[in-house]
Amino acid sequence: xxxxxxxxGHGDLDPKETERQKRTAALAAAELVQDGARLGLGTGxxxxxxxxxxxxxxxxxxxxxxxxxxxxxxxxxxxxxxxxLDELGELDIAIxxxxxxxxxxxxxxxxxxxHTREKIVARAARRFVVIASxxxxxxxxxxxxxxxxxxxxAQSTLHALGSAQLREVPPSPDGNLIGDYLGxxxxxxxxxxxxxxxxxxxxxxxxxxxxxxxxxxxxxxGVEHRSGAKRG
Ligand code: 5RP
Numbered sequence: 001x002x003x004x005x006x007x008x009g010h011g012d013l014d015p016k017e018t019e020r021q022k023r024t025a026a027l028a029a030a031e032l033v034q035d036g037a038r039l040g041l042g043t044g045x046x047x048x049x050x051x052x053x054x055x056x057x058x059x060x061x062x063x064x065x066x067x068x069x070x071x072x073x074x075x076x077x078x079x080x081x082x083x084x085l086d087e088l089g090e091l092d093i094a095i096x097x098x099x100x101x102x103x104x105x106x107x108x109x110x111x112x113x114x115h116t117r118e119k120i121v122a123r124a125a126r127r128f129v130v131i132a133s134x135x136x137x138x139x140x141x142x143x144x145x146x147x148x149x150x151x152x153x154a155q156s157t158l159h160a161l162g163s164a165q166l167r168e169v170p171p172s173p174d175g176n177l178i179g180d181y182l183g184x185x186x187x188x189x190x191x192x193x194x195x196x197x198x199x200x201x202x203x204x205x206x207x208x209x210x211x212x213x214x215x216x217x218x219x220x221x222g223v224e225h226r227s228g229a230k231r232g
Contacts (some may be wrong), residue, residue, distance in 0.1 A: 042096025
């Protein structure tokens with residue numbers, strides 16, 4: 001089945017302008033990283049601009065944790081030093097993209113099917129920086145909400161959620177299936193709690209505001225920096 005389209009708050013933008021904005025946000029985030037940082041690297045096309053920007057800074061003693069095999073390969077090819085999360089424990093900062101960012105700082109992530117690892121890394125970081133082009137800014141998060149689902153009983157798990165479907169994509173690096181919740185979101189905290197306590201749902205793509213410290217959204221006239229306290 002074709003993955004559902006991610007909602008965009010800004011209609012169809014010129015693809016070149018969207019890429020320029022992703023790169024602008026990524027370059028701004030790279031400037032937040034300091035020598036000696038233990039850094040979490042997200043996944044996706046926005047993060048793909050971050051990796052060369054970090055490599056170009058030539059920071060000393062920086063150690064990175066990648067959230068996907070794709071990021072691991074790209075970071076390694078650029079000479080960034082990779083460790084496992086368990087080798088580093090706590091991270092100073094993690095930087096990642098998002099599919100939707102709303103006014104209350106709720107995120108939807110997982111368009112690239114890496115949201116479980118991304119959420120673990122975001123939680124382990126003292127500072128979690130989200131980078132995005134302007135089209136990712138929405139008034140309120142909505143479906144599709146990505147899901148990582150245990151292979152055993154996957155159809156039964158999705159049925160229990162009411163409106164959800166599997167994506168025709170390879171399994172996650174951890175061997176689970178990827179799908180999307182397609183029903184109403186309403187209060188994201190209530191939906192997040194419901195998804196989290198549904199047996200068979202390994203992780204969902206709703207990221208609570210408590211996980212997020214900085215949001216860098218690049219638009220046509222610069223970068224909007226929304227900062228707040230990370231409490232999760
Ligand atoms: C991957 C993610 C990505 O960060 C999200 O899908 C945004 O990707 P992109 O930067 O390509 O728009 O959550 O699981």
